[in-house]
Amino acid sequence: MAEKVRLAGKEKSELWFEGAVTVVLLLMLNFALFVLLKELVDISQQLQDSIWSVKNVLTFGQDKQHLWSWRSVFMGVMAIVDVIVVYWRLIRRYRQIQMRHVIRELHYIADGHLDHRIQFKVNTDLQKVINSINALVDSTVNSMQEERRIESSKDELITNVSHDIRTPLTSIIGYLGLIEDKQYKNDEELVKYTHTAYLKAKQMKVLVEDLFEYTKVRQTTTPLNPVKFDMIAMMEQLAASFELEGQKHHLRFVVSGRPNPLMMEADTEKLGRVFNNLIANALKYGKGAHHIFLNAEEVGSEVVIKVQNDGEQIPNDSLSKLFDRFYRVEGSRNQETGGTGLGLAIAQSIVTLHGGYIYADSTPTMTSFVIHLPRTLGQTLKPAQKVKNQ
CATH class of the missing domain: 3.30.565.10 (Histidine kinase-like ATPase, C-terminal domain)
Structure with a gap:
């Protein structure tokens, strides 16, 4: 069952620290921008005689209750930007933590635990990576099993062929040995031994031909003449x-x-x-x-x-x-x-x-x-x- 990545205490502290550092840096940046903007406003105040439009749009602190004072606008915009930046930084850090978990799981599989699968459920493109890893592991396991099956099949083939060839071959050697040692009573018995050896040799020939035919037609590249x-x-x-x-x-x-x-x-x-x-x-x-x-x-x-x-x-x-x-x-x-x-x-x-x-x-x-x-x-x-x- 797929589940979300569970954060350890250290990883939660990492997220809190990331958020705190980001807030501090944003406050410092906001203060610097506020000071810079205030300097610009002071300059524009000195030039109000020549740039009268600026004076009409901006209030220079005399009307502190004005809803659209530059301070209110600045603080509102910066608050929205700060929230977006903090959220983005936390999400990025969280995804980095997710990636570390995935890499840790991948190393666990690579260590030989091929029956293990990554069970994380995420809402990003990382899920595609996880699915691809699991599919790759499944394919690798299937290939290894197929390879073992082929090796086992080869061993079985050699065993069976050896057995089926050895049986008639033993008879052939046995009867020819009797003939070689002249252990036969008469020509009739000699013919019998020779005939038996001949039949066993034909049996071996049939096996070899069938085996050759079998290996030939098992190949997918075997040509057909339609x-x-x-x-x-x-x-x-x-x-x-x-x-x-x-x-x-x-x-x-x-x-x-x-x-x-x-x-x-x-x-x-x-x-x-x-x-x-x-x-x-x-x-x-x-x-x-x-x-x-x-x-x-x-x-x-x-x-x-x-x-x-x-x-x-x-x-x-x-x-x-x-x-x-x-x-x-x-x-x-x-x-x-x-x-x-x-x-x-x-x-x-x-x-x-x-x-x-x-x-x-x-x-x-x-x-x-x-x-x-x-x-x-x-x-x-x-x-x-x-x-x-x-």
Whole structure:
């Protein structure tokens, strides 16, 4: 709660002293001016024969009761001037004291108390300075927190990558070591060891490629190559390319959309990576699913795309973490499903590069990944539009 600057006893005494000194100096100045003016009046009195107008305007003390005598006018004017000067001096001194308080608070913050804010309320331009200082401290704290978050994120990335690379690498070294030491009984066992090492090497290659892709699309300067295309035609091509794999999992693709054709502008190569990751996820983790639905609709200036499956529901506490890198719903670090945990993070980064956003929703009957993209590349969707329709 902002409050006025509270003066200490010493500061109140400083104001009283400032006022007293000012009054004394003004009285001395008034007396000097009074004497000087009296001398001028005496001179004019001696020249009254030649300057008769002065005699008519000024009374020279004979009529002491005259309301407009020069003494009354002088004293009235000087009293007003004195009050103004005293008030101005006191206000100036008070503002200097306020500034000292602000500087003291600023030094306190600079000493490392970044959770402290200046709570003074003043009626001058100093309030703008106070507000600017508080805003600057807030910005500094936010930058420091963001820097710590980035450092923590880097450490986490290194830890996760090291773990995911070490696991297959250990297997590769182990099996190649067995081959090197000729610890195999026959050629069949040799082929088995070699094949296992090969699969683990491919697993490492997938991780490295995903990591490279993730770091590339995370950069806001990553160039996009926009082209105009039909989104529904693209989804039909994707469904056809995954048809054989879908049959292995007893899944059928259903493509729909409106209007047809649905023309838009985007980097189709990068957008294809998004859909590949989402469909691959549905094939791997959509337990009990019978269909994968691909739907696109034009809504105002944006295109809303849904990749859905009617498989097992994703737990609510996992939905907000799905797009975190290396996160897996099953909560384990094994890679039995062949995933690196980077697919959805890559998809989110690519969608963001296009000025859109993506989120997940899951119910007992349907799991949906919903993408909002602007129809024209370069347009960024407003945060107010990022509202999930339940």
